Amino acid sequence: MKPKWPRITWDSSSDGAGDAPRILGINPWIHDFAAFNLWARPGGLLSVLAMLRAGGAQVALMDCLDQTWSDVPWPKPRAWGHGHYPKEHIPKPFALRAVPRQFSRYGHSPSVVRDALRLLSPPPDLVLLTTSMTYWYPGAAEALAMARELWPGVPVVLGGIYATLCPEHAQGLGADAVLGGRLEDPLCWRGLWKLLGCSAPPLPAGSGLELALDLYAAPRFSVILGSRGCPFHCPYCASHTLHPAFRQAEGETVLSGVRAEFARGVRDFAFYDDALLVSPETWLWPLLEWLEGKGAQLHTPNAMHARFLTPESCRRLKRAGLSTVRLGLETVDFEHRLDAKLSLQEWEAGMAALREAGFGPGEVGAYILFGLPDQDPGVVQRAIIMAKSWGIRPELAHFTPIPSSRLFGRACEVSSYPLAKETLCQNNSIWPCVSGGFSWEHVRFWRRLLDE
Ligand code: B12
Ligand code: SF4
Numbered sequence: 001m002k003p004k005w006p007r008i009t010w011d012s013s014s015d016g017a018g019d020a021p022r023i024l025g026i027n028p029w030i031h032d033f034a035a036f037n038l039w040a041r042p043g044g045l046l047s048v049l050a051m052l053r054a055g056g057a058q059v060a061l062m063d064c065l066d067q068t069w070s071d072v073p074w075p076k077p078r079a080w081g082h083g084h085y086p087k088e089h090i091p092k093p094f095a096l097r098a099v100p101r102q103f104s105r106y107g108h109s110p111s112v113v114r115d116a117l118r119l120l121s122p123p124p125d126l127v128l129l130t131t132s133m134t135y136w137y138p139g140a141a142e143a144l145a146m147a148r149e150l151w152p153g154v155p156v157v158l159g160g161i162y163a164t165l166c167p168e169h170a171q172g173l174g175a176d177a178v179l180g181g182r183l184e185d186p187l188c189w190r191g192l193w194k195l196l197g198c199s200a201p202p203l204p205a206g207s208g209l210e211l212a213l214d215l216y217a218a219p220r221f222s223v224i225l226g227s228r229g230c231p232f233h234c235p236y237c238a239s240h241t242l243h244p245a246f247r248q249a250e251g252e253t254v255l256s257g258v259r260a261e262f263a264r265g266v267r268d269f270a271f272y273d274d275a276l277l278v279s280p281e282t283w284l285w286p287l288l289e290w291l292e293g294k295g296a297q298l299h300t301p302n303a304m305h306a307r308f309l310t311p312e313s314c315r316r317l318k319r320a321g322l323s324t325v326r327l328g329l330e331t332v333d334f335e336h337r338l339d340a341k342l343s344l345q346e347w348e349a350g351m352a353a354l355r356e357a358g359f360g361p362g363e364v365g366a367y368i369l370f371g372l373p374d375q376d377p378g379v380v381q382r383a384i385i386m387a388k389s390w391g392i393r394p395e396l397a398h399f400t401p402i403p404s405s406r407l408f409g410r411a412c413e414v415s416s417y418p419l420a421k422e423t424l425c426q427n428n429s430i431w432p433c434v435s436g437g438f439s440w441e442h443v444r445f446w447r448r449l450l451d452e
Contacts, residue, residue, distance in 0.1 A: 002070040002218045003070070004069055004070060005068075005115075005116065006118075007119070007428075009060065010058045011053065011214075011215060012306060021402045022060070023052050023124060024066070024126070024128070025042075025048065025060070025128045026127060026143050026147070027042035027045050027063040027141035028131070029107040030136055030139055032135065032136065032429060033102065033429040033430070034101075035087075035104075035311045036082075037065070037082050038082050038301040039081065039223060040065065041066075041272075043272050044159070045061070045160070045208075047183070051210075053182060054207075056201055059215070061216075062113060062116065066219075068116075068217075069237065074086060075236070077258040079407075080221070085440070087106045088109065089103065093306065095424045099429075101438065104320035107139075111390070113143075114150070115293075123151050126155055126195060128159065129143055131163055131192050132161050133422045133426075134161065134162045134165050134403065135427040136162065140173065140366050141173050142288060144156055157179055158178045166403055169423050174246065179192060182208055183208070184203055184244070186203070190271050196347075202282045209248075210249075210253065210257065211223065213260075217433070218264070218265070220268070221268040221269065222258075222268065224271050224272065225249075225254075225271075225273060226248060226254045226273055227274070227283075228247045228274075230239070230246060230274035230275040230278075232275070236400075236402070236405055237405055239274050241405075243274075246278065246391045248282045252286075254287055258290070262294070262296070269325075270299040271302065275305065280313065288316045291320040292320055293319075295309045296323050297321050297323040298323060300322070300325060303328040303367055305327075307342050307350065308350075309353045310349075311356055313353070314354050315356075325365065326395070327350070327392075328366075329368055330342070331368065331383055332379075332382055332386045338372070361391035362391070364393065365392065365395050366387050366393070366394055368384065368387065368396055370396040370397065372413075385449075395449060396446060399411075399433060401433060402426065407421065415433050417432050
C-alpha cells in the first residue's frame, strides 16, 4: 500500500541502522516542453541508494516524478503502467525564449515535496541529487535550492548523467560536490563517504547492477537492468562515456530482483539495458524462462538491436510476455549509416523472426532518427514509408546532441544554438540541429506522414 501524504521514511534495512549515516536521494522534477512517463525510473539513483544501503547507510527516496502517496492526485496511468505526469506551466528559460512551445515543470508540485521533506525525521546527513538528461538541470537546481532552504548545513552532492557529461557546467549549480562517473568507481565511492566524514566500506558485490526498487511502495511498474554499456560505438550516443565497458549482472541477481517485484504484484517491466540481446544466456534467457506463463508484460522503450532478433530470441521474448517492442532502426539508408549496428539483411531477418514468433503488424515500433546534423529530410520520409510497408510503426527519435559523443562537434557547428555552452539547448524538443528549428507547421507535416 502506498503511504498517505506527506510521509517519507528512512529505510533501515541496512546492517548499521541506528547510528548509520542517513542519506536522502532526490530525483528532481523535469523542466521541459514535453515529458511522458515511458516507464521512467531514476536508474542511477536507485543503483546508488542500493550500494549505499548495502554499505551500511540508511536511505530514503524522494522521487518528484512518482506519485508516491495514495492521496496525492496523479494522472491515471495507462493499462501497462506508463502515462502522463502532472504538469504546471512555468516561464521558459531565457536561452529557449524563442521556441514556440509551452514550458512546464513535470512531477509533484513543489509545495507537496517541500512539506513531505520537512517532515522527514530525523533530517538527512547527506542529500544526493541525481540528474539524467543534460538539459534537465533546472529541475535539479530547484531541488537543490529546496534542500538548502530546509537543511542549510547538510551537504548536497550532485551526480548522474548530466554531472558526468557536463562536469564544468554542473559546478555552476552550487552543490557542495559534483561527483561525475559511476558511484561504484573507487574514487567516486571513497569521495562520497569522505563527505560523510567516514572511511568507505568495501564496495558491495554486484555494485552498479542492483537497484533499490523496494523504495517504491506499491509500484504500478518496475524496471530491469541486467547490463551496463554497449559493445557498439554509435557516434550519436554517450553510452561509452557513461559505461566504458560492457558488463552484465549474474543471472540469479536479476532474477531475484524481478521475483521480489513480482511477489508484490508488479506485472509491467521495462528493460533499461543498452544491449539487451548481447550474450543473452548470462541472465536474459533464465529470466525469460522464469517469466513464461506468468502473465507479465515486458517493454523495451530503450530499443533492442534488430540484428540479434533470431527465431529463438523472438520466441523466448514472446513467450515471456514482450508487449512493447521497440527497435533501433534509425535509418533505411543502409549504405550511408552513421553507425555499424545494422545491415538490411539483418533487419529483414529480424523482421521475419518477429513475424514467425507471432508479433503482429502494428505491434512493433521502430525508432527513426530525426534532426541529425546535415540530415536530408527525404531520408526520414523514406524510412517512415518503408517501415510502414514492412508493417512496423515508425516513431521519430528526435536527435539529442550529447557532449562526449562523436557527433557533438558537428552538431555544434550546424546548430544556431550555443550547444556546448548552454546545455539547455541540447534539448531534442527544440530540434537544435534542424535548420529553422522547431515549428508547428513541420510537426503537423511529420504527424500526417506518420499517421496516414
Ligand atoms: C533507460 C534510459 C531511458 C528510459 C528512461 C530514462 C529515465 N529514467 O528517465 C527511456 C527509454 C524512457 C529513455 C528515453 C530517452 N532517453 Co534515455 N537512456 C536510458 C539509459 C539507457 C539508461 C539510464 C540508466 O538508468 N542507467 C543505469 C544507471 C545505473 O546508470 P546511470 O544513470 O549512469 O547512474 C550511474 C552514475 O551516473 C552515477 N550516479 C547516478 N546518479 C547519481 C547521483 C549521485 C549523487 C552520484 C554521486 C552518482 C550518481 O552512479 C550510477 C551507478 O553507476 C541511458 C543510457 C545509459 N547507458 O546510461 C539513456 C540516456 C540517458 N537517454 C538519452 C536520451 C537522448 C533519451 C531520449 C531523449 C531519446 C529520444 N530521442 O527520445 C528520451 C527522452 C526521455 C524523456 N524525455 O522522457 C541520452 C541522454 C542525452 C542527454 N542529453 O542527456 C542517454 C545517455 C543515451 C544516449 N543516447 O547516449 N531513456
Ligand atoms: S547500439 Fe544503441 S546503446 Fe549502443 S552505442 Fe549504439 S545507440 Fe548507443
